[in-house]
Amino acid sequence: AQKVTQAQTEISVVEKEDVTLDCVYETRDTTYYLFWYKQPPSGELVFLIRRNSFDEQNEISGRYSWNFQKSTSSFNFTITASQVVDSAVYFCALSEVSGNTGKLIFGQGTTLQVKP
Amino acid sequence: DGGITQSPKYLFRKEGQNVTLSCEQNLNHDAMYWYRQDPGQGLRLIYYSQIVNDFQKGDIAEGYSVSREKKESFPLTVTSAQKNPTAFYLCASRPRQGHGYTFGSGTRLTVV
Numbered sequence A: 001a002q003k004v005t006q007a008q009t010e011i012s013v014v015e016k017e018d019v020t021l022d023c024v025y026e027t028r029d030t031t032y033y034l035f036w037y038k039q040p041p042s043g044e045l046v047f048l049i050r051r052n053s054f055d056e057q058n059e060i061s062g063r064y065s066w067n068f069q070k071s072t073s074s075f076n077f078t079i080t081a082s083q084v085v086d087s088a089v090y091f092c093a094l095s096e097v098s099g100n101t102g103k104l105i106f107g108q109g110t111t112l113q114v115k116p
Numbered sequence B: 001d002g003g004i005t006q007s008p009k010y011l012f013r014k015e016g017q018n019v020t021l022s023c024e025q026n027l028n029h030d031a032m033y034w035y036r037q038d039p040g041q042g043l044r045l046i047y048y049s050q051i052v053n054d055f056q057k058g059d060i061a062e063g064y065s066v067s068r069e070k071k072e073s074f075p076l077t078v079t080s081a082q083k084n085p086t087a088f089y090l091c092a093s094r095p096r097q098g099h100g101y102t103f104g105s106g107t108r109l110t111v112v
Helices: none
Strands: A001-004 A010-014 A020-022 A024-026 A031-040 A044-050 A059-061 A065-071 A074-079 A088-096 A103-105 A111-113 B004-007 B009-015 B017-027 B031-037 B043-051 B052-059 B064-066 B077-078 B087-094 B107-111
Touching: A001 A020, A001 A088, A001 A103, A010 A020, A024 A074, A031 A074, A044 A059, A044 A065, A044 A074, A059 B064, A074 A088, A103 B043, A111 B064, B009 B017, B017 B031, B017 B087, B017 B107, B043 B064
Parallel strands: A010 A111, B009 B107
Antiparallel strands: A001 A024, A020 A074, A031 A044, A031 A088, A059 A065, A065 A074, A088 A103, A088 A111, B004 B017, B017 B077, B031 B043, B031 B087, B043 B052, B064 B077, B087 B107
């Protein structure tokens, strides 16, 4: 069965610290997509990244970077030099291609608090 | 601009009443989804629809109903059979092929 686990419930850092959010997934499919979303206090989900299972290249986008490792079924997210505006709930999600239902399986979310 | 509109943003209802949450998209997306979020938990799938006049149950469909009479609209009814309806509800859509999801801004339902 598919499952996404974000073991870190809450993380608190001081501004300018680097922080890594962990995500481990389970799936029997060989083709799937992984996502990270940010949910600020207003509630909407902000898309951060999508990665397909055949692309294990790490990605950097400004202060954000993602480390995808199929060998350990992990898709971790690092924020470098964190800022107060990064405070939010972050969700990792999995979507399997088989059946083309497009269902997203979400982790429990990690609440990140960045203190000034 | 294209997007998903959920209304209302906040909704209060008395226990035992049915309530319908609206979700409208102008993205021409085929598939639409309803998710429920409880505090400290991830989003869980309630119902989804991949085509007009067809929909399937998600993981927590009990106490909910949906319809998909138009491509643009996917309303969710929270019935009195739903034991704990107070939650944050998010609607999403995506094109038939592809994995680019668009989410609405959500409806926070409180049942008193």
